[in-house]
Amino acid sequence: MAGLSTPKQKLSALIITYNEIGYIERCxxxxxxxxxxxxxxSYSTDGTYEFLQNHPKVTVMQHPFENFTAQKSYALKQASNDWILFLDADEVVGDKLQIEIVSTINDPNACEAYWFYRIFMFQNTRLNFSGWQTDKNHRLFRKSKAKFTDQKLVHETLEVDGKSCILKERLIHYCYKDYEDYKGKMLRYGQLKAKEAFYKEKHFNYFLLVFRPLWKFFNHYVLRLGFLDGKKGIIVSYLNALGVLERYRELKRLEKKNQLTYYLVMP
Structure with missing residues (x-):
């Protein structure tokens, strides 16, 4: 009928956490x-859960961590609204992006999902290159039109039933807190990528153990202009390569463990 306006769309913001105190507040x-x-x-031990319990705007629950895809799929099931904004705890939505998100979900011609480009922060300064300048992720989508594929354990992938578009404003990602934090993150990612490869029956070999980390560093530091980020570019490119090295180390460990189990259970 004439004069009736479209109801305002409601939005659920979802975040998964583990020991994110110092980041989760601004997120x-x-x-x-x-x-x-x-x-x-995921049962934080640094006060993250207690902070969230006492936050008047937050509903928090604890759930054992299996992998990133499983954890995000669990969170998605808990959401009350169809429109979902999924963030990492070290990501921040700026004022202009907030306005764009609200405008987008209330557009009758909105797509089913949206990619966000990101601004990467090395501590509190911007990382302009080092392979991240074209990075984008699905962050805004309709719950009824999307799901996380179970083929990925890390760097989870969204399967969208419909059209994906790109938002203009960028999400701010505080990717680098300090050396040990980023190193730990890359090692964990490497281990999960190894499990992913192992489940897909991909096999370890020494050539890839040597070649892939070297290529990762060369790609990020030289081809993706990491050298223009100075010392920051060296650190990030090295730690990204370390994550790839850990992937193949872990794949080798998984294969050895599997072989040992096989021989132990043989009649």
Missing amino acids: IESVSFADEILVVD
């Missing part, structure tokens, strides 16, 4: 415009 503040903020915590 939560940046999504305070959402109608629901839901956090799934």
Whole structure:
């Protein structure tokens, strides 16, 4: 009927956490415009869970961590609204992006999902190159039109039933807190990527153990202009290569463990 307006679309902001104190505060503040903020915590030990329990705008629950895809799929099932904004705890939605998100979900011609380009922060300064300048991720989507594929354990992939578009404003990603934090993150990613490869029956070989980490460093530092980021570019490119090295080390360990189990259970 003439004169009837389209109801305002509601938005659920979802975040998964583990020991994110010092980051989660500004992430939560940046999504305070959402109608629901839901956090799934993997039994943090640094006060993250307690902070979230006491936050008036947050619903928090704890769930054992298996892998990133499983954890995000669990969080998605808990959401009350169809429109989902999924963030990492070290990501921040700026003022202009907040306005764009609200405008987008209330557009009758909106796509089913949206890619976000990101600004990467090395501590508190911007990382302009080092392979991240073209990085983009699905962060905004309709729950009824998308799901996380179970083929990926890390760097989870969204399967969208419909069209994906790109938002203009960028998400801010505080990717590098300090050396040990980033190193630990890359090693964990490498181990999960190894499990992913192992489940797909990919086999370890020494050539890839040597070649792939060297190529990763060369690609990020030289081809993707990491050298223009100075010392930051060296550190990030090295740690990214270390994550690839750990992937093949872990794949070798998994194969040895599997072979040992096989021989132990043989009659």
